[in-house]
Amino acid sequence: MLFVVRLSKAIKDTLTITLKEYRLVFRDSGVLIIFVGASLIYPLLYCTLYKNETLYDVPVAVVDHSHSVRSRELIRKMDATPELKVAVLFDNLEQAKCAFERREIHGVIYVPEDYSEKINRMEQATISTYCDMSSFLYYRAMTLATNYAVLNTGEKIEVERLHAAGIAGKSAEVSVHPMTFEDNILYNNGMGFASFLMPAVLILILHQTLFFGISMLAGTAREENRFRSLLPVDSKKRHLLQLITGKSICYFSLYAVLTAYILGVIPRLFNLPHIGQPVALIGMAIPFLLATIFFSMTVSVFMRNRETGMVFFLFFSLILLFISGFSWPRSNMPSFWLAISWLFPATHGIQGYLKINSMGATLRQISFEYISLWILAAIYFVTTLIAYAWQIRSCRLRTAESGKDAVGLSNTITTIN
Amino acid sequence: MFYKSRISLKNSWKREFKRISERPVYFLGPALVMIFCSVFFLTLMEEGWPNTLPAGVVDLDQSALSRTLIRNLDATAQTKVVSHCSSYSEAREQMQKGEIYSFVVIPEGFERNLQSGLQPAATFYVNDTYLIPGSLSLKDLSFMGHLTGAKVKQNILESRGITEENLQMAAIQPVAIDAHLIGNPWANYGIYLINLLLPGVMQLMIIMITIFSIGMELKEKTGPDWIRTAGNSRIIALAGKILPYTLLFTLLGIAMNFLLYRYLQYPLWGSMWLMCFATFLYVIASQAVGIFFIGLLPVLRDAISLGAFYGLLGFTYAGFTFPVEAMPPSVQIFSWLFPIRYYFLIYGNIALNGSPFQNYFLWFIVLACFLLLPVLVLRRIGKAAVKPEYLTK
Numbered sequence: 052m053l054f055v056v057r058l059s060k061a062i063k064d065t066l067t068i069t070l071k072e073y074r075l076v077f078r079d080s081g082v083l084i085i086f087v088g089a090s091l092i093y094p095l096l097y098c099t100l101y102k103n104e105t106l107y108d109v110p111v112a113v114v115d116h117s118h119s120v121r122s123r124e125l126i127r128k129m130d131a132t133p134e135l136k137v138a139v140l141f142d143n144l145e146q147a148k149c150a151f152e153r154r155e156i157h158g159v160i161y162v163p164e165d166y167s168e169k170i171n172r173m174e175q176a177t178i179s180t181y182c183d184m185s186s187f188l189y190y191r192a193m194t195l196a197t198n199y200a201v202l203n204t205g206e207k208i209e210v211e212r213l214h215a216a217g218i219a220g221k222s223a224e225v226s227v228h229p230m231t232f233e234d235n236i237l238y239n240n241g242m243g244f245a246s247f248l249m250p251a252v253l254i255l256i257l258h259q260t261l262f263f264g265i266s267m268l269a270g271t272a273r274e275e276n277r278f279r280s281l282l283p284v285d286s287k288k289r290h291l292l293q294l295i296t297g298k299s300i301c302y303f304s305l306y307a308v309l310t311a312y313i314l315g316v317i318p319r320l321f322n323l324p325h326i327g328q329p330v331a332l333i334g335m336a337i338p339f340l341l342a343t344i345f346f347s348m349t350v351s352v353f354m355r356n357r358e359t360g361m362v363f364f365l366f367f368s369l370i371l372l373f374i375s376g377f378s379w380p381r382s383n384m385p386s387f388w389l390a391i392s393w394l395f396p397a398t399h400g401i402q403g404y405l406k407i408n409s410m411g412a413t414l415r416q417i418s419f420e421y422i423s424l425w426i427l428a429a430i431y432f433v434t435t436l437i438a439y440a441w442q443i444r445s446c447r448l449r450t451a452e453s454g455k456d457a458v459g460l461s462n463t464i465t466t467i468n
Numbered sequence: 469m470f471y472k473s474r475i476s477l478k479n480s481w482k483r484e485f486k487r488i489s490e491r492p493v494y495f496l497g498p499a500l501v502m503i504f505c506s507v508f509f510l511t512l513m514e515e516g517w518p519n520t521l522p523a524g525v526v527d528l529d530q531s532a533l534s535r536t537l538i539r540n541l542d543a544t545a546q547t548k549v550v551s552h553c554s555s556y557s558e559a560r561e562q563m564q565k566g567e568i569y570s571f572v573v574i575p576e577g578f579e580r581n582l583q584s585g586l587q588p589a590a591t592f593y594v595n596d597t598y599l600i601p602g603s604l605s606l607k608d609l610s611f612m613g614h615l616t617g618a619k620v621k622q623n624i625l626e627s628r629g630i631t632e633e634n635l636q637m638a639a640i641q642p643v644a645i646d647a648h649l650i651g652n653p654w655a656n657y658g659i660y661l662i663n664l665l666l667p668g669v670m671q672l673m674i675i676m677i678t679i680f681s682i683g684m685e686l687k688e689k690t691g692p693d694w695i696r697t698a699g700n701s702r703i704i705a706l707a708g709k710i711l712p713y714t715l716l717f718t719l720l721g722i723a724m725n726f727l728l729y730r731y732l733q734y735p736l737w738g739s740m741w742l743m744c745f746a747t748f749l750y751v752i753a754s755q756a757v758g759i760f761f762i763g764l765l766p767v768l769r770d771a772i773s774l775g776a777f778y779g780l781l782g783f784t785y786a787g788f789t790f791p792v793e794a795m796p797p798s799v800q801i802f803s804w805l806f807p808i809r810y811y812f813l814i815y816g817n818i819a820l821n822g823s824p825f826q827n828y829f830l831w832f833i834v835l836a837c838f839l840l841l842p843v844l845v846l847r848r849i850g851k852a853a854v855k856p857e858y859l860t861k
Binding site: 186222235238242247358373374411 | 501505566603621672812820
């Protein structure tokens with residue numbers, strides 16, 4: 052009986068703390084901007100910016116010294132690719148170079164004088180390409196389009212040559228293509244930039260808004276509480292569990308809604324990959340949110356001011372993005388950084404989300420990420436307990452030192468204010 | 469008059485250095501962040517291009533030809549065969565787990581069909597969720613296909629009685645590409661990214677620290693003392709406040725340039741002096757943006773949020789990952805509001821292309837124009853500093 056009374060009291064305490072935390076969050080416009088504002092707006096903004104997914108018709112210049120039927124055919128083929136557009140024809144490379152330097156064009160294709168003759172003489176003709184390397188996507192567009200045009204032209208020439216050698220019909224075709232290779236690009240078959248970047252960014256938005264919001268709450272508490280303590284001075288150690296559970300219920304329930312919006316609605320709205328099963332997505336999101344919440348609560352102990360977190364850790368968003376291995380592959384990361392990356396919920400969150408929602412993996416297939424997230428949640432829960440217990444103790448010590456009499460206490464308060 | 473303002477400037481500096489020495493983390497912090505980011509990105513992408521990307525094979529043919537295919541794949545520059553699967557679904561599952569980025573399925577009877585002239589087909593599967601390893605794997609797979617195909621082609625033609633002389637001509641590709649990758653001949657991934665990521669982190673830190681150092685005066689209501697020390701001149705007060713940081717970030721920026729372009733030998737066709745001058749302009753333009761934000765919203769937390777939003781957006785609007793002209797036209801124009809955009813354009817011109825000065829001197833002028841921003845908010849900052857009640861909490 053006593054146990055039931057105690058339990059119901061504990062639950063009541065926890066919910067009181069949850070409500071109090073809700074009030075703190077919704078009264079603080081700064082925190083609201085981060086929790087709700089940033090979570091709502093960032094996905095819309097970034098998805099709009101990257102909406103076009105890839106480059107179409109990158110303008111290039113052509114310098115055709117061959118002036119032949121063959122060279123014109125090659126150029127037409129390149130122009131016909133979705134990637135490139137022949138924007139201008141120049142008489143010499145010098146003019147093309149000037150246009151390139153003015154960024155009017157992002158590549159130059161040079162067909163030499165002997166192009167047609169060499170092919171007719173059964174030799175290998177060479178064309179030159181000059182490519183803008185300031186962005187990976189220019190390079191990719193140029194490479195894809197020129198390779199396609201050259202291979203396609205080459206096959207036609209090969210057939211011509213075989214005809215000349217007396218091999219014709221199906222026989223010639225088999226000789227040119229004794230075997231074929233089919234390319235299948237899985238999961239992101241448009242090779243789109245948004246489909247590649249945005250899933251990682253969405254998880255990062257959840258991670259970072261939670262982190263900065265919780266940091267700001269902690270910093271504010273320190274600025275406003277007596278003795279610059281993180282927790283109210285009257286916090287008791289035996290209420291520790293209720294305190295932490297109560298706060299995390301507040302963050303978790305708020306983020307359950309935001310997560311549904313960011314991971315559920317946004318990918319459908321912008322047609323990002325979304326082939327994940329809801330069960331797997333929810334299964335992954337729960338430990339991810341818990342791990343992130345406890346991670347943030349642990350680190351927030353060190354925030355002295357409202358704004359400290361944002362000033363010094365904003366850059367870390369970039370580190371988290373790259374260390375997650377969405378761009379530079381994890382198989383090629385130095386093992387040191389690989390080990391460090393395991394400490395952050397964002398890493399497992401990004402990898403797990405990519406695998407579930409972009410590649411259709413099940414929870415069983417992402418068991419490494421899934422288990423890691425639960426382990427992190429457990430570890431950071433314990434560190435939060437330790438950190439909060441430490442805070443309560445140091446706060447109690449300070450109270451004991453200065454609060455010997457009422458006069459001393461009020462003096463301290465005035466000096467602090 | 470001049471003498472007086474010199475004294476005030478000196479006093480402001482003294483006051484600022486005292487503040488910094490009380491909280492050294494606000495001065496050391498940015499330096500540590502820059503050093504950490506340099507070490508992080510440079511060691512993370514140490515290889516330049518990822519080598520030995522894991523790939524799988526599903527060899528249902530088990531013939532001499534299929535083994536040659538696999539050997540050729542393993543021998544390509546960036547792909548390494550790590551897994552032999554017995555079925556398509558097994559390989560797909562490994563791909564979903566992220567263990568391999570690509571695999572090739574060689575169907576049963578591949579070699580037999582080839583010999584009967586039935587044009588058998590092998591299939592490549594590439595995971596482009598990971599765009600970089602995916603694109604590279606596809607490149608290597610296609611290369612392997614051509615390589616093996618060329619050899620087989622030669623054998624077939626030989627068997628048809630094509631003479632030795634003609635055979636060579638048939639074996640070579642009729643048209644070859646001589647590709648010139650301007651400024652980054654190795655297509656090094658680090659050169660794409662790190663040259664802009666590090667300046668990007670720097671603008672982020674500059675904007676945040678500028679907002680923070682001024683905003684703290686307003687927040688802690690030390691503004692009147694700040695302005696008084698500067699002889700009641702707002703310009704001197706601002707100069708005294710931000711010049712120490714200008715010095716810090718300019719030195720950090722120049723150190724970064726020397727690290728990248730001298731020590732690591734990243735491509736730099738133009739002059740190092742100009743590049744460093746561009747870095748200096750970039751630093752003060754970013755500071756100007758920071759001052760503008762705290763002037764616009766003289767409440768520390770609001771200005772910090774605005775600065776964070778803007779600073780992160782800068783990475784996108786620089787246009788080095790996704791070109792600005794590929795964005796929807798209605799949002800393209802905002803790219804002109806970011807100093808990092810001009811830094812990227814100047815960098816491309818000086819470092820990668822080494823193009824003549826007239827092509828980019830305009831961007832230097834635009835960067836300098838950012839210095840007008842603080843003028844717009846000078847009065848507002850002064851007012852907020854002197855009358856703390858001007859703030860709405």
